[in-house]
Amino acid sequence: MSSIDINTYWKMVVDTIQDGVMVVSPEGVIVSVNRAFEQITGYLRHEIVGKSCTTINCTSCHVARQKEDCHWCVMFKHGHLSKQRCSITRKDGRTVHILKNASVFKEQNGGITGAVETMTDITELVAKETQIETYRQELDAEDRFYGMIGVSPAMQKVFELITNAARSDAPVIIYGESGSGKEMVARAIHDAGLRHKQPYVKVNCAALNESLLESELFGHVKGAYTGAHKSREGRFETASGGDIFLDEIGDLPLSTQVKLLRVLEEKVVERVGDNKPITVDVRIISATNRNLPQMIAGGAFREDFYYRINVIPIHIPPLRDRSEDIPLLARSFFNRILLKSGKKLDGISKPAMELLMRYHWPGNARELKSAFEFAFVSCPGGMISPDHLPPQIANGDPVCSQAARILDESIDDVKRRRLVDALQRTKGNQSETARLLGISRTSVWNQMKKYKIDKNQLEI
Numbered sequence: 001m002s003s004i005d006i007n008t009y010w011k012m013v014v015d016t017i018q019d020g021v022m023v024v025s026p027e028g029v030i031v032s033v034n035r036a037f038e039q040i041t042g043y044l045r046h047e048i049v050g051k052s053c054t055t056i057n058c059t060s061c062h063v064a065r066q067k068e069d070c071h072w073c074v075m076f077k078h079g080h081l082s083k084q085r086c087s088i089t090r091k092d093g094r095t096v097h098i099l100k101n102a103s104v105f106k107e108q109n110g111g112i113t114g115a116v117e118t119m120t121d122i123t124e125l126v127a128k129e130t131q132i133e134t135y136r137q138e139l140d141a142e143d144r145f146y147g148m149i150g151v152s153p154a155m156q157k158v159f160e161l162i163t164n165a166a167r168s169d170a171p172v173i174i175y176g177e178s179g180s181g182k183e184m185v186a187r188a189i190h191d192a193g194l195r196h197k198q199p200y201v202k203v204n205c206a207a208l209n210e211s212l213l214e215s216e217l218f219g220h221v222k223g224a225y226t227g228a229h230k231s232r233e234g235r236f237e238t239a240s241g242g243d244i245f246l247d248e249i250g251d252l253p254l255s256t257q258v259k260l261l262r263v264l265e266e267k268v269v270e271r272v273g274d275n276k277p278i279t280v281d282v283r284i285i286s287a288t289n290r291n292l293p294q295m296i297a298g299g300a301f302r303e304d305f306y307y308r309i310n311v312i313p314i315h316i317p318p319l320r321d322r323s324e325d326i327p328l329l330a331r332s333f334f335n336r337i338l339l340k341s342g343k344k345l346d347g348i349s350k351p352a353m354e355l356l357m358r359y360h361w362p363g364n365a366r367e368l369k370s371a372f373e374f375a376f377v378s379c380p381g382g383m384i385s386p387d388h389l390p391p392q393i394a395n396g397d398p399v400c401s402q403a404a405r406i407l408d409e410s411i412d413d414v415k416r417r418r419l420v421d422a423l424q425r426t427k428g429n430q431s432e433t434a435r436l437l438g439i440s441r442t443s444v445w446n447q448m449k450k451y452k453i454d455k456n457q458l459e460i
Contacts, residue, residue: 014034015035015036017034017036017118018036019036019118019119020033020034020036020041020118020119020121021033021036021037021116022037022053022116022118022119023114023115023116023117024053024114024115024116024117025114026112026113026114028053028054029050029051029052029053030048030049030050030051030052030055031049032045033045033048033049037119040088040098040119041056041088041091041096042090043055043091047091053117056089057088057089058086058087058100059086060081060084060086060100061086079103079106080102080103080104081100081101081102081103081117082101083099084099084100084101084102085097085098085099085100085122086098086100088119096121096123097121097122097123097125097126098119098120098121099119099120099122100117100118100120101117101118102116103115103116127344128342132339145159145162145188146162146184146187146188146191146192147187147188148181148184148185148188149325149328149329149332150322150328151324151325151328152317152323152324152325154317154321155322155325158185158314158316161312162185162188162189162314163192164312165189165193165312165314166188166189166190166192166193166194167193169194169283170283170311170312171264171283171284171285171308171309171310171311171312172186172189172283172284172285172286172311172312172313172314173249173285173286173287173288173310173311173312173313173314174186174285174286174287174288174313174314174316175288175313175314175315175316176287176289176315176316176318176364177289177316177318177362178289178363178364178366179365179366179367180316180317180318180319180364180366181316181364181365182247182287182316183202183245183247183287185287185314185316186202186243186245186285186287187200189243189285190245193243193283195241195242195243195283198241198242198243199238199239199241199242199243200239200242200243200244200245201235201238201239201242201244202245203216203217203244203245203246203247204248205246205247205248205249205250205251205252206248206446206450207248207446210253210255210256211272213252213253213256214259215232215234216234217234217235217236217256217259217260217269218234218236218259218270218271218272219231219232219234219236219237219269219271220234220271220272220273221271221272221274225272225273231271234271236263236269236280236282237269237278237280239280239282240280240281241281241282242282242283243282243283243284243285244282244283244285245285245286245287246260246284246285246287247286247287248287248288248289249287249288249309250288250289250290250292250295250301251290251450254300254302257301257302257305258302258305260284260305261304261305263280263284264284267279267280267281267282268280284309286309292306292310293306318361318364319361319364319368320361323357326356326361326368327353327356329365329368330348330353330356330368330372331348333368333369333372334347334372334384337372337373337376341376343376344381345376345379345381345382345383345384346381346382347383347384348383348384349383349384349385349386351385352384352386352388352389355386355394356368356371356389356393371389371390372384374388374389374390375388375389375390416447416451416453419433419444419447419448419451419453420453423448423455423458428455428458430444430455
């Protein structure tokens with residue numbers, strides 16, 4: 001193979017390399033570059049070859065030149081550079097973060113004939129590190145309390161109640177609208193309490209029917225019912241020594257309320273199919289978005305059980321009543337989704353933030369988070385503007401505005417009417433109703449049970 005063929009061969013190899021390659025003379029004049037170098041720096045070969053390597057303004061070289069006892073280039077002083085993190089300036093003026101390796105060419109007599117540098121573009125890595133640091137600072141911010149955000153007087157009162165409740169072993173009940181953060185409050189009580197090193201167990205009381213719920217809570221013995229092939233401990237046994245969080249406690253059947261009343265009074269459980277009492281040491285934290293006194297009046301909730309779980313009540317204010325927290329929550333959700341998605345957005349525009357501040361948020365913080373997930377999909381880049389927000393926020397939905405002014409106990413009426421309307425429109429088809437409402441078929445079934453809707457009695 002001729003020398004010409006060898007030179008062509010090596011040029012093809014160097015141009016295939018994904019890292020930028022630059023060859024310089026001992027005087028620092030650029031002799032050759034590869035295709036990746038052109039892409040990273042924005043300079044074409046004919047624009048950069050023959051010019052000083054200082055043209056790309058490498059920050060590591062700049063620092064070296066400031067030292068009085070150093071060669072003009074640190075690479076020629078030491079003979080090599082290894083994994084040097086620095087930045088260069090592209091032709092268009094943008095900064096590119098690179099990882100640089102370099103080595104000098106030496107003759108047999110020790111004379112230096114030049115040097116070669118390779119550069120890897122790590123701009124995206126640096127941006128990700130910056131995002132992670134921003135996220136860490138966000139988590140450490142003073143406006144956070146065990147992951148919850150709030151500087152409003154209403155939320156500061158909630159934080160104070162959480163701190164006081166954490167010092168106690170008495171039952172706690174958390175009241176709040178859907179999406180207001182009841183589960184976060186429950187977790188904070190556990191994490192701040194004396195039992196924080198012990199188990200924390202969550203049970204959704206609305207997710208299971210009566211027989212399965214009792215088995216889940218109290219366990220069962222082998223043969224207790226069809227399918228009980230072996231004995232199994234319940235959630236109360238699992239949580240012994242710690243806390244158990246009973247979410248949606250307003251959906252508990254009356255029979256289960258009686259059994260939980262015994263757990264509270266006697267600190268024992270009995271597995272389904274057995275009458276042997278098992279001692280448990282568990283603090284109960286419950287939550288609901290329902291009006292329990294109203295349910296007691298209607299015979300749907302036991303008064304004696306209510307007084308046993310309502311020892312330390314904590315009321316979470318709806319987001320519309322603490323508007324000063326909306327910018328903090330918005331910033332937090334933006335940063336979280338930015339980190340997770342990797343999409344390059346610059347922030348939230350002032351008009352968009354003004355809309356967020358004016359909106360009533362019937363779905364509370366959960367709806368705010370969903371709004372940003374929507375915005376990250378609809379916004380192609382730059383700042384999130386009003387047009388990138390969900391329609392009900394961007395248009396100031398008057399129907400939602402009316403719903404925001406009603407009391408907590410009436411929100412269930414609105415949800416019930418919406419479900420009945422959907423069932424009537426789909427002629428009672430639960431799968432179609434689920435698709436229409438954007439929820440699962442199981443959720444439709446659970447809501448029909450919760451609101452006592454019999455599709456056979458609907459006007460279809």
